[in-house]
Amino acid sequence: MFRSNVLVCGGTGCTSSNSEQIIEKLNEEIKAQGLDKEVNVIRTGCFGLCALGPIMVVYPEGAFYSRVTPEDVPEIVSEHLLKGRIVTRLLYQETVVDENTTKSLNETKFYAKQMRIALRNCGVINPELIDEYIAQDGYAALGKVLTEMTPQQVIQTMLDSGLRGRGGAGFPTGLKWKFAAANQADQKYACCNADEGDPGAFMDRSVLEGDPHSVLEAMAIAGYAIGASQGYIYIRAEYPIAVKRLQIAINQAREYGLLGKNIFDSGFDFDIDIRLGAGAFVCGEETALMTSIEGKRGEPRVRPPFPALKGLFGKPTVLNNVETYANIPQIILKGADWFRSIGTEKSPGTKVFALGGKITNTGLVEVPMGTTLREVVEDIGGGVPDGHTFKAAQTGGPSGGCIPASLIDTPIDYDNLIAIGSMMGSGGLIVMDETTCMVDIAKFFLEFTVDESCGKCTPCRVGTKRLLEILDKITKGNGTLEDIDKLEELCYYIKENSLCGLGQTAPNPVLSTLKYYRDEYEAHVTEHRCPAGACKALTNFHIEADKCKGCTLCARNCPVGAISGKVKEAHVIDTEKCIKCGVCMEKCKFNAVVKK
Numbered sequence: 001m002f003r004s005n006v007l008v009c010g011g012t013g014c015t016s017s018n019s020e021q022i023i024e025k026l027n028e029e030i031k032a033q034g035l036d037k038e039v040n041v042i043r044t045g046c047f048g049l050c051a052l053g054p055i056m057v058v059y060p061e062g063a064f065y066s067r068v069t070p071e072d073v074p075e076i077v078s079e080h081l082l083k084g085r086i087v088t089r090l091l092y093q094e095t096v097v098d099e100n101t102t103k104s105l106n107e108t109k110f111y112a113k114q115m116r117i118a119l120r121n122c123g124v125i126n127p128e129l130i131d132e133y134i135a136q137d138g139y140a141a142l143g144k145v146l147t148e149m150t151p152q153q154v155i156q157t158m159l160d161s162g163l164r165g166r167g168g169a170g171f172p173t174g175l176k177w178k179f180a181a182a183n184q185a186d187q188k189y190a191c192c193n194a195d196e197g198d199p200g201a202f203m204d205r206s207v208l209e210g211d212p213h214s215v216l217e218a219m220a221i222a223g224y225a226i227g228a229s230q231g232y233i234y235i236r237a238e239y240p241i242a243v244k245r246l247q248i249a250i251n252q253a254r255e256y257g258l259l260g261k262n263i264f265d266s267g268f269d270f271d272i273d274i275r276l277g278a279g280a281f282v283c284g285e286e287t288a289l290m291t292s293i294e295g296k297r298g299e300p301r302v303r304p305p306f307p308a309l310k311g312l313f314g315k316p317t318v319l320n321n322v323e324t325y326a327n328i329p330q331i332i333l334k335g336a337d338w339f340r341s342i343g344t345e346k347s348p349g350t351k352v353f354a355l356g357g358k359i360t361n362t363g364l365v366e367v368p369m370g371t372t373l374r375e376v377v378e379d380i381g382g383g384v385p386d387g388h389t390f391k392a393a394q395t396g397g398p399s400g401g402c403i404p405a406s407l408i409d410t411p412i413d414y415d416n417l418i419a420i421g422s423m424m425g426s427g428g429l430i431v432m433d434e435t436t437c438m439v440d441i442a443k444f445f446l447e448f449t450v451d452e453s454c455g456k457c458t459p460c461r462v463g464t465k466r467l468l469e470i471l472d473k474i475t476k477g478n479g480t481l482e483d484i485d486k487l488e489e490l491c492y493y494i495k496e497n498s499l500c501g502l503g504q505t506a507p508n509p510v511l512s513t514l515k516y517y518r519d520e521y522e523a524h525v526t527e528h529r530c531p532a533g534a535c536k537a538l539t540n541f542h543i544e545a546d547k548c549k550g551c552t553l554c555a556r557n558c559p560v561g562a563i564s565g566k567v568k569e570a571h572v573i574d575t576e577k578c579i580k581c582g583v584c585m586e587k588c589k590f591n592a593v594v595k596k
Contacts, residue, residue: 002040004081007057009123011046011209012202012241014053021070022054029077039081045210047123049110050363052092057123062104066092109379110361115342117350118166118203118326119366122210127245130252133213139258141332142217145224146266154225155181160336162348163328167193167284167321168399168425169501170347170414173328176318179308180226183316188228190219190270191312193289193321194235194242197281198397199448201428203352204322206364208235208242211326212249216259216272218325221332222318223270231272232312234289236279246274281398281452285500286319287311288454299454300500321426323352343369347413351424357394357431360385370411373403377431388433392516396425398445398452399505401512402438421512423505437534438517439524443471445509453502460503463494467510474521476537477528484521488514533595536580540596543584545570547592554584554593 008014008023023043030039047055052066056076063086065076072090079085088096094108105111116122125132133139145154158174165171180188192215196204208215219231235243250272253259261269275293282288283298290312292298311317327349331339340348347369353376355363360382367376373393377383384390392402395412401422403410410416414424432441446468455461470487473479491507491514498504514521523529530538543554543563550568555561562578565571573584573593585593 002038004039005059006039006041006081007044007059007123008041009045009047009053009055010043010127010241011050011053011122011206012239013046013050014055015241017054018070019054022056022068022073025070025073026077029074030081033077033082035077035081042126043128044125045122045127046206046364048114048119048364048366049092049361051361055123057105061086061102063087063102064092064095064105065090109382110363110365113371113375113380114366115350115368116366117330117342118207118214118323118352119210119364120330121214122206122364125211127210127212128248130213130249130256133211137333138213138329139217141329142220142224142258143264144332145221146264146268151181151225151227154221154332157332157336158225158328161331161339162336162346163324163331163339164347164414165320166323166327166351166424166427168396168423170424173320173324176308176320177222177225179306180228180316180318183309185316187230187313187315188223188226189312189315189317190222190226190228190231191290191293191317191319192219192231192233192325193284193286193319194233194239195277195284195289196236196239196322196426197279197284197452198399198426198428199445200354200356200430201397201426202354203364203427205239205242207322207326207352208239208246212242212246213253214329215246215322215325216249216253218320218328219272220259220263220270221328222320222325224268226316226318228316228318229269229271231270232275232293233272234275234277234283234293237276238279243274243276250274280454281448282454282500282502285502288500289319290317297454299456300502302499323427344411344413346415351412351427353427353429355381355429355431358384358388358433358436359431367412369413372409372411374408376412376429377408381431384431384433388435390431391434391436392432392438394422394430394432394441394445394509395428396423396505396508397428398449399423399501399508400425400428401508402432402441402516404516406516421508421515423508435532435534437475437530437532438513438520439471439475439530440532440534442510442513443468443475446471446506449502449506453506457497457499457503459494459497460499460506463490463498464503464506466490467494467507471510474524475530475535477524477535479521479525481522481525484514484518484525539580540575541573541578541580541582541584542594542596543571543573544592544594547590549590549592551589553587553589557583557587559583 056065163173287301288298548570555563
């Protein structure tokens with residue numbers, strides 16, 4: 001038994017900020033101080049508050065250290081772990097009450113409104129030790145279904161819970177399982193979609209890095225419910241930490257008899273293997289994913305037949321994403337009514353969001369369905385930084401849409417988001433302020449979709465390119481009002497005629513920005529002006545003479561020598577030479593440089 005446990009974030013974000021070096025330094029210093037028998041260092045998954053990483057939490061005090069560096073470690077060890085004096089300068093300031101008192105993380109604004117179900121073990125356990133997962137009731141749900149429940153009872157529990165797929169469309173999980181169970185075959189499969197290709201999304205990655213056993217346990221439960229003996233996790237190769245921890249977890253589960261033959265002496269056989277994706281966004285579509293697992297080019301298939309009848313290798317298959325699976329063990333242990341009591345009537349439970357963009361608290365949050373966008377952005381996210389104002393939020397990535405500031409009090413659930421022209425998607429939530437051009441945002445997502453289209457169907461392959469060409473024309477000031485009408489018409493054609501979800505949802509960012517920000521499109525066309533000052537072709541930098549002090553800082557930093565003027569006299573920008581890099585605006589200390 002250790003007197004102190006030091007939890008250090010080992011997720012991708014913190015690892016990229018030297019958390020591995022912090023762990024090495026911790027172990028060195030602890031040993032040097034003779035504390036290695038008293039202090040335990042634990043590498044965990046993501047704590048969620050990525051903006052403050054690398055994160056370290058020391059128990060039993062619960063001291064939450066943020067933005068820790070390897071150079072801070074000797075002080076933490078000598079002062080806190082050896083002498084019992086908390087290093088207040090490194091504490092997350094919102095946890096500090098006074099010089100001698102701190103409050104728990106659950107009392108801070110970031111965590112207070114969260115409810116962690118899918119993320120329940122992230123930042124709590126060592127994901128590479130199965131015993132720590134078991135200590136948190138791990139594999140108890142699998143034991144329950146194999147010893148106390150029939151497959152039909154498991155499926156009914158899923159139906160009663162109302163759990164909907166967290167990967168995008170929100171299809172009822174229990175219904176998907178029911179369809180697959182009803183189809184007889186000599187072999188069935190339970191698969192996990194961990195491909196997560198949306199820009200700004202990292203929910204599934206964080207669950208796999210912080211709590212991989214929860215997904216393995218849920219997949220075994222799914223296999224039992226539908227009669228499958230083999231599972232596959234399709235994960236992108238760009239997630240090396242998640243892949244490594246998944247493989248460790250699979251090996252440990254096999255060693256403990258929790259995967260493989262005759263699990264819990266029930267006669268049920270189930271094993272799981274990993275298949276790596278090469279980063280194709282279209283392989284997030286279920287039929288393209290299965291085609292890729294089969295070793296073929298990842299292209300979607302025509303449906304019907306649906307995967308529940310003819311999926312992987314032509315056999316009945318269920319496919320759920322990581323977050324969906326992460327909820328299942330808790331539903332089995334606590335019951336469908338418990339899950340139903342959270343969230344809304346049509347969207348029970350919680351949803352994990354990856355908060356990014358123009359937001360103070362970048363990170364991972366899990367909130368009950370029905371939580372308003374305002375609560376997520378202002379309370380949990382800490383609002384828009386640097387005195388800027390909230391303009392919009394993009395949900396659903398390239399398949400979703402923009403939610404304008406006028407709808408910030410919209411409760412977030414599947415039906416409400418669709419009603420306002422967006423969608424839940426996998427859970428990326430990108431916040432934008434008044435410096436963001438909505439035409440440019442639509443163009444950004446279209447560029448992504450064009451690159452990621454598999455090219456199998458003409459509406460998507462050609463149609464999205466035409467959309468992008470029109471958007472590019474508008475952002476360069478060469479568009480016409482007829483182009484805006486053509487843009488809208490083409491969007492509906494692509495939605496109605498594309499083969500799979502990628503093409504069917506690709507126009508959503510365009511349609512939602514046209515719906516709420518048509519005036520910005522028109523300003524680009526009729527006034528040759530970008531209201532947000534983001535489109536370079538329509539923006540010029542100008543120095544206001546009454547504010548300029550002639551300090552020459554802008555001129556000295558201009559990379560192309562486009563600024564002229566004498567010391568202590570107002571300077572001028574030559575718009576012909578200016579490459580619109582914005583360095584002059586960044587360097588000016590008197591706010592004299594403006595966009596026009």
